[in-house]
Amino acid sequence: MSSGSSIDNPIRGTGRRPNGSNIPEPLYRWFSDWGEMVVDAMVTVGDMAVFAGRMFLWLFSTWPRKGTLLPNFYHVGVLSLPVVALTGTFIGMVLANQSYTQFADIGLESRLGAVINMSLVRELGPVLAATMLAGRVGSAMAAVLGTMRVTEQIDALTSMGANPIHYLVVPRFLACILLIPALSIMADFMGIVGGYFYSVIMLGIDHYQYLNNSRQIVGGWDFFMGIFKSFFFGGIIAIVSCYRGFNCQAGAEGVGRAATASFVFSFVLILAVDLLLNILLDAVYVTLWPHATKQLL
Amino acid sequence: MSELKFTLQDPNEKPAGPSGSGVERGTESEHNGADSQVATVVAESSQSAGSTPLVELRDLTLQFNGQTILDCINLKIPRGQTMVIIGESGCGKTMLLKTVVGLIKPTSGQVLYDGQDIHQLNDLEMTALRRKFGFVFQNAALFDSMTIGENVAFPLVQHNLAQGRQLRRTIVEALAEVGLPENVLGKRPAELSGGMRKRVGLARALVLDPELVLYDEPTTGLDPIMSDVINELMLKTSRRPGVTSLCITHDMKSAKKVADRVVMLYPYSRLPENESQILFDDFPSKLDQCPDKRVTQFVRGQAGERLMELRKTEVDAYQDTPDLSSKYAK
Numbered sequence: 001m002s003s004g005s006s007i008d009n010p011i012r013g014t015g016r017r018p019n020g021s022n023i024p025e026p027l028y029r030w031f032s033d034w035g036e037m038v039v040d041a042m043v044t045v046g047d048m049a050v051f052a053g054r055m056f057l058w059l060f061s062t063w064p065r066k067g068t069l070l071p072n073f074y075h076v077g078v079l080s081l082p083v084v085a086l087t088g089t090f091i092g093m094v095l096a097n098q099s100y101t102q103f104a105d106i107g108l109e110s111r112l113g114a115v116i117n118m119s120l121v122r123e124l125g126p127v128l129a130a131t132m133l134a135g136r137v138g139s140a141m142a143a144v145l146g147t148m149r150v151t152e153q154i155d156a157l158t159s160m161g162a163n164p165i166h167y168l169v170v171p172r173f174l175a176c177i178l179l180i181p182a183l184s185i186m187a188d189f190m191g192i193v194g195g196y197f198y199s200v201i202m203l204g205i206d207h208y209q210y211l212n213n214s215r216q217i218v219g220g221w222d223f224f225m226g227i228f229k230s231f232f233f234g235g236i237i238a239i240v241s242c243y244r245g246f247n248c249q250a251g252a253e254g255v256g257r258a259a260t261a262s263f264v265f266s267f268v269l270i271l272a273v274d275l276l277l278n279i280l281l282d283a284v285y286v287t288l289w290p291h292a293t294k295q296l297l
Numbered sequence: 298m299s300e301l302k303f304t305l306q307d308p309n310e311k312p313a314g315p316s317g318s319g320v321e322r323g324t325e326s327e328h329n330g331a332d333s334q335v336a337t338v339v340a341e342s343s344q345s346a347g348s349t350p351l352v353e354l355r356d357l358t359l360q361f362n363g364q365t366i367l368d369c370i371n372l373k374i375p376r377g378q379t380m381v382i383i384g385e386s387g388c389g390k391t392m393l394l395k396t397v398v399g400l401i402k403p404t405s406g407q408v409l410y411d412g413q414d415i416h417q418l419n420d421l422e423m424t425a426l427r428r429k430f431g432f433v434f435q436n437a438a439l440f441d442s443m444t445i446g447e448n449v450a451f452p453l454v455q456h457n458l459a460q461g462r463q464l465r466r467t468i469v470e471a472l473a474e475v476g477l478p479e480n481v482l483g484k485r486p487a488e489l490s491g492g493m494r495k496r497v498g499l500a501r502a503l504v505l506d507p508e509l510v511l512y513d514e515p516t517t518g519l520d521p522i523m524s525d526v527i528n529e530l531m532l533k534t535s536r537r538p539g540v541t542s543l544c545i546t547h548d549m550k551s552a553k554k555v556a557d558r559v560v561m562l563y564p565y566s567r568l569p570e571n572e573s574q575i576l577f578d579d580f581p582s583k584l585d586q587c588p589d590k591r592v593t594q595f596v597r598g599q600a601g602e603r604l605m606e607l608r609k610t611e612v613d614a615y616q617d618t619p620d621l622s623s624k625y626a627k
Contacts, residue, residue: 148440155400156438160452160501161427163420 051165051246052239055173058166064174072171076137077179081186083136084129088187091124092116092194100203110209114217116195121218125188126180126226127274130233133180134266138241141172142262145245146255154246164246173238180234181227188226221285229277233270240266349412350375351509351541352397357406359392365565366392368574369406372560379535379542381552381581383595384562389574390545391435393562394511397543398430399423410509428456431502435513437494439486439501445472446482449501456505471500475530492523499530510534512544516551524551531555549584549596556581561592 023031095116103109145168148154154164199205244262248254285292350373359367366389374380384390395401397408399415407414415426439448449468453459459467469479475496486494495515502510515531516524528551535542535555546552552559561577568574577584577592584596594601 144442151436151441152434152438153440155395156432156434156440158400159398159427159430159432160455160505161424162451162455163424 047247048239048243051243054165055169055239055242058163059170059173062166064166064171068167068171069174072175073179075140076133076172076175077182080133080136080179080183084132084183084187085190087128087132088120088125088190089194091128091187092120092191092196093198095119095124095191096195096198096203100199109203109205111213112199112205113196113210113212113214116199117192117214117218118222120191120195121188121226122222123226123274125191126184126230126233127270128191129180129183129187130230130237130270131267133176133183133234134237134241134263134270137176138237138266139259139263141238141241142245142248143255143259145242146248146258149246149248150250150255169238169242169246172242173235176234176238177231178234180230180237184227184230188223225278225281228281229274232273232277236269236273237266240269349409351411352543353407353409353412354393354397355407355409357393357396357408358404359389359396359401360404367396367403368565368568370562370574372575372578374541374543376541377539379531379544379555379557380560381556381558382543382545382560382562383547383549383552384545385547385564385595388562388564390562391513394432394513394543394545398427398432398511428452428505429508431505431507431510433495433498433502433510433512433515435517437486437498439494439497441486443486444482445484445486445489445497448486448497449504452501452505458505467504471504472497474503475500476526492519492526495519495523495527496530499527499534503534506537508539508541510540510542512542512546514546514548515544516546516548524548527551528554547595549598553581553584559584561595563591 096112099112099115100109103112103115145154148157148168154168157164157167196210200207200210241262244258244265248258352372352374354370354372357367357370357372358365370393372380382390382393392401396403399408399418402416408416410426415423418426439445440451443451446465446468449471450459450464453464453467468482472479472481477493477496477500481489481493481497486497489497499515512531515527519527531542531544531551532555534540542555544552544555557580559577559579559581560575563574563576565574576589577587579587584592587593587596590601
């Protein structure tokens with residue numbers, strides 16, 4: 001496509017002071033560095049928005065081929081499942097281990113089920129699955145696309161009449177956004193199992209109390225909230241990683257930097273969006289069911 | 298001889314501003330002399346004489362991060378011609394090529410394909426137009442996640458042009474055309490040698506029967522024999538009816554062998570002011586007699602005063618230290 005390269009930045013600082021200004025050189029440089037950083041950040045955000053916009057245009061205009069979809073689904077879904085299940089199990093057990101002493105001190109260890117499962121279903125399951133996906137799949141996507149950019153494979157795609165966004169980004173986006181809920185459910189489930197195992201079998205909390213408390217407190221809304229958020233996490237991972245890969249700088253160093261940056265940036269964004277969505281969804285909950293109250297203890 | 302197809306640029310179409318150094322005018326007057334004679338030849342040899350050229354660059358300017366790479370390039374490539382662009386590394390040859398197929402957007406100016414400005418097209422129209430291009434990349438740019446067969450099949454599959462047995466037959470034919478046996482089909486690009494990869498790249502570019510074939514340094518990094526094989530393949534391709542070729546190279550042997558017309562680009566950064574970046578635009582046979590020293594120097598591969606440049610930077614490097622220290626003395 002005609003605007004395959006990233007938006008050029010005409011404002012990029014030349015580092016030179018305009019003639020005749022009486023600002024001292026270090027001060028000028030300090031300001032110009034900050035200004036350049038701000039401008040760069042704005043350009044990146046805008047560029048990424050344009051990138052995402054074009055991705056959505058292609059997503060809704062032409063469905064990608066099955067041949068490009070399935071390998072991505074396999075990589076994102078099937079291959080990520082074991083690691084997500086494993087981390088989920090451990091985080092459930094760690095939660096039980098950490099909260100047990102606190103709750104046992106006030107004699108409320110039978111309420112542990114509610115605490116563990118609530119935090120798992122609402123927060124830790126989806127965020128953990130997203131983190132694993134960002135690390136496992138996101139940085140790999142950035143590295144693969146970055147290498148393709150550096151070795152002119154993306155140009156080759158374009159020159160043969162394939163749109164790289166349609167061919168490379170849309171399948172990856174679909175794979176992330178459609179499979180991350182499944183991975184989140186897996187993380188939730190394994191976390192619940194892990195938490196139950198540690199609490200009931202290792203720490204000897206009463207089986208009935210543990211489950212009954214969980215059942216009373218953790219409801220469909222909490223589950224929905226976690227899964228709803230995971231769609232956003234999947235979208236963030238795909239867009240950030242693909243954007244970073246597409247705008248990869250030359251050489252091995254560029255590819256490495258793209259991979260690292262994609263993980264760091266998508267993780268920060270995941271947590272920030274998580275907070276915003278929590279605030280939003282809580283407000284929605286209060287509006288829908290004004291009289292419902294949740295008592296944890 | 299294919300030179301008959303050669304048409305000359307209309308001198309009036311040259312950029313208004315930066316044309317007019319002595320050397321530039323010298324080659325232009327040569328053009329004028331031969332103009333009438335060539336024009337008549339062209340009128341009978343190809344239908345393109347009256348019609349628009351296949352590719353036309355108008356005042357093409359390209360800047361990256363405030364640095365000018367190409368400045369007001371005007372070129373016309375008539376149908377059926379094989380044009381070779383020579384020039385040292387970093388003079389913007391590859392950028393020019395990528396601008397022609399729309400991979401890079403020019404800062405200003407136009408790229409006309411068949412009279413149509415390609416940078417005005419939307420994504421879908423552009424995709425359709427690209428079916429007419431075949432691009433041979435410098436390092437072949439094969440998709441390393443696919444086998445050789447899938448690589449060559451890619452354009453066909455992408456445009457839904459062939460399926461099943463017919464697809465396979467087309468691929469085998471395309472590979473045979475560049476002299477590769479059928480057993481490479483299942484191999485990965487990493488398993489092939491550089492020359493083979495380049496030939497696969499050529500096969501992939503030619504599989505759609507393109508109107509315009511673009512080569513990005515096709516012989517760079519190959520042994521002399523393989524270079525000649527690639528040259529022969531290029532010649533064979535250019536003889537296909539209706540194929541126009543645009544090749545950039547700094548392999549003079551290759552340029553002289555395949556070209557109908559040679560254009561030499563000069564890096565903008567070292568160009569004297571108000572001079573066109575196109576130093577030479579004529580038959581390959583005239584390369585050796587070009588009055589411009591920079592052209593003959595390039596053709597013969599002589600470092601000349603560029604060696605002095607090396608020495609100068611060495612001296613600079615040592616003499617620069619006091620300046621640096623004074624900067625940090627404050």
